Structures are given as C-alpha cells and as structure tokens.
Amino acid sequence: SLAGKTAIVTGSNSGIGLGIARELARAGASVVINSFTDRPEDHALAAEIAEEHGVAVRYIKADMSKADECRALVEQAGACDILVNNAGIQHVAPIDEFPVDKWDAIIAINMNSAFHTTAAALPMMRKAGWGRVVNIASAHGLTASPYKSAYVAAKHGVVGMTKVVALETAQEPITANAICPGYVLTPLVEAQIPDTMKKYDMSREDVIRQVMLERQPSKEFATVEQLGGTVVFLCSDAAAQITGTTISVDGGWTAL
Ligand code: NAD
Structure with a gap:
C-alpha cells in the first residue's frame, strides 16, 4: 500500500494524469492533482477522488509552461514521495511550418516542466528517505513520426533526463523511470x-x-487505468531496482 506517501501528478484533471491519480489514490497515496486552470470542477474532482478512496486529495493550480510555477507546485504540496510528470500537449505540422510559439510551449510543458519539478522534489525525497520519479514520455520518446518534431524532441529529451536522474540517485532509495504509452x-x-x-x-x-x-x-488503445497501474507498479518494492529505464505500454508499437 502507498499509505503515508504523497504523490504529485502534473496535468491530471483529464486523461492519463487523471487515470494515474485515481490509481495512486486507490493504492492509498495522498494525491495532488494539477492543471493550469482553477475552476470549481477542478477542486470538485479532487473531492470526488478523495471521497471514493478515503485518501487526501488536493487540487493545486500551476501552469507547467512556467518554471516558477512548476517549482511552486512542489513547494505548495509540502511533500513529494511520488512525482509523476504527465502534463503534455501536442501540435502537428511540418517542421518548416511549425509555429515557434507551439514549439516553445511543447518543449516547456512536455520537457522543461519535468526538470523543474524534479529539481524541487528530489530534496524532499532525500529527506523522506524514499522516492519515485515517473515521467510519462511516449512511444514518441523512442521512435518518431513525421510532423511531430517538437513532441518527439521533448519526449526523447524526457527519456534522456530520466536516465540522468536515475544515475544521480542510483545509490539512494529513489528511482526514476519513464513510461512510454502508445495511443x-x-x-x-x-x-x-x-x-x-x-x-x-x-x-x-x-x-x-x-x-x-x-x-x-x-x-x-491502451487505457488510462493500465497507465495508472504501471505507475503503481513502479512505486512498489518489486520495482525498487528498476531505474533509468523505459516501460512501453504500447501494444507492441516499438517492437515493430
Ligand atoms: P490530455 O489532454 O487528456 O491531458 C493533458 C493534461 O495536461 C490535462 O490535464 C491538461 O489540463 C494538462 N495540461 C496541459 N497544459 C498544461 C499546463 N500548461 N500546465 C499544467 N497542466 C497542463 O492528454 P493525455 O493524452 O492524457 O496526455 C497526458 C500525457 O501522456 C502527455 O504528456 C502526453 O504526451 C502523454 N501521452 C499521451 C498519449 C495518448 O495517446 N493519449 C500517448 C503517449 C503519451
């Protein structure tokens, strides 16, 4: 059980992040869910997950495209045993027509945010004597498709950074891995x-x-529940020696 652990899941008022937040709550963790909005329904979602699983769930607004807000999210959470970097956006265009603002936003949200949250969270994990960093990369962190230059660059970057975090924490009870979902x-x-x-x-x-x-x-399609289950597995004792690697949840995509 993950009782007593606090998990932060970035970009988790929808999709995969929400599925991961639900599975971590089911496993007993206190969970911080996040997005860049601050609507009543965001807080209601936190209350709903808390009610369903009998754990503490908070919604904290923070824009993952902004370095200071990434770091403030972790500080505001006050504890971070499990960090799931999941926030991400997509834009599809040929590279010579790729809008610069879209490129910058994808690199910031899909890659740089994981740098900032990890930098803020590692000291907390060290103090607690346990930690798990789980980065939601993509099959596009291992392979490419045309018209997804920013996304593929960011996801490959996340996979690379994951390996570095694993090496820097290798002799500590902290692991860092990337999950690579297909569709x-x-x-x-x-x-x-x-x-x-x-x-x-x-x-x-x-x-x-x-x-x-x-x-x-x-x-x-892979499901958000399967992604959540994979995160919970990476938080288990069975996964304590799994670090610096990727787990594909892609129906065989990267085997082709
Ligand atoms: P989604 O659009 O359903 O969810 C994205 C989440 O990120 C939302 O909660 C959104 O509010 C949040 N978000 C977006 N911009 C943000 C910002 N600036 N600050 C904070 N939060 C922000 O998408 P999804 O499919 O659930 O994607 C989640 C992650 O999984 C992404 O990193 C994505 O690249 C990755 N992924 C998705 C797939 C897929 O097939 N859906 C496949 C591989 C990887």
Whole structure:
C-alpha cells in the first residue's frame, strides 16, 4: 500500500494524469492533482477522488509552461514521495511550418516542466528517505513520426533526463523511470481525430484503426487505468531496482 506517501501528478484533471491519480489514490497515496486552470470542477474532482478512496486529495493550480510555477507546485504540496510528470500537449505540422510559439510551449510543458519539478522534489525525497520519479514520455520518446518534431524532441529529451536522474540517485532509495504509452484514447488524442478524418477523407472508425492504431500491433488503445497501474507498479518494492529505464505500454508499437 502507498499509505503515508504523497504523490504529485502534473496535468491530471483529464486523461492519463487523471487515470494515474485515481490509481495512486486507490493504492492509498495522498494525491495532488494539477492543471493550469482553477475552476470549481477542478477542486470538485479532487473531492470526488478523495471521497471514493478515503485518501487526501488536493487540487493545486500551476501552469507547467512556467518554471516558477512548476517549482511552486512542489513547494505548495509540502511533500513529494511520488512525482509523476504527465502534463503534455501536442501540435502537428511540418517542421518548416511549425509555429515557434507551439514549439516553445511543447518543449516547456512536455520537457522543461519535468526538470523543474524534479529539481524541487528530489530534496524532499532525500529527506523522506524514499522516492519515485515517473515521467510519462511516449512511444514518441523512442521512435518518431513525421510532423511531430517538437513532441518527439521533448519526449526523447524526457527519456534522456530520466536516465540522468536515475544515475544521480542510483545509490539512494529513489528511482526514476519513464513510461512510454502508445495511443491512449484521451482528449489529447480525440482532438486529433477530426483533422485526420478531413485530411484522409476517412470515417472516424477508419482513422482510429488505419491511421492511429496502424503502428499499434494490438489494434487496441491502451487505457488510462493500465497507465495508472504501471505507475503503481513502479512505486512498489518489486520495482525498487528498476531505474533509468523505459516501460512501453504500447501494444507492441516499438517492437515493430
Ligand atoms: P490530455 O489532454 O487528456 O491531458 C493533458 C493534461 O495536461 C490535462 O490535464 C491538461 O489540463 C494538462 N495540461 C496541459 N497544459 C498544461 C499546463 N500548461 N500546465 C499544467 N497542466 C497542463 O492528454 P493525455 O493524452 O492524457 O496526455 C497526458 C500525457 O501522456 C502527455 O504528456 C502526453 O504526451 C502523454 N501521452 C499521451 C498519449 C495518448 O495517446 N493519449 C500517448 C503517449 C503519451
């Protein structure tokens, strides 16, 4: 059980982050959920997870595109035994047309935020004598696709940084790993369906099977519950010697 542990999950009012927050709460951890908004429904979501699992859950607003807010999130949480860097955005365009502001935002949110939160959290983990850093990278942290230059660069960067954090903590009871999901049907992926339908003049079903799941040999989406379960596994004693590596949850994508 993760009772007594505090987990921070960045970008967790939706999608994979929310699924991870729910599984960590189910496993008994106190959880901090986060996004850049500060709406009543964000706090209501925290209350709902707390109620369901009988653990403390707080929502803390912090914009992961801003260095100081990344660090302030960890400071405000007051404890961080488990850090899950999950916040991420996507933009798809050929590199010579890629908007500079989108490039900067993707690098900041998908990669730099993990640097800032990790820097703020490691001293807390050292003080507590235990820690887990779990970075949500992607199959695109290990392979590439056209038109996703910023995303692929950021995710490869996260995988690299994960290895460095693992080496710097190798002789401490702290591990750092990256999870590399294939396609998971979340709002981030849902948002890519209409454009792809238009681009290829395809039905929703054909886009899902022939375009999105083309490289996912299982022909099934991974689920947010499976991602949450993988994080809980990395927090278990069985995973204490797993550090500096990637776990693919991609239906065979990176085996191709
Ligand atoms: P999503 O859009 O459903 O969720 C993204 C989360 O990040 C949301 O909670 C959003 O509020 C938050 N967020 C966005 N910008 C933020 C900011 N500036 N500050 C704080 N929070 C911010 O997307 P998702 O599919 O759940 O993606 C979560 C992570 O998983 C991302 O890092 C993504 O790259 C990665 N991933 C997703 C898939 C997939 O198929 N869905 C595959 C591989 C990796």
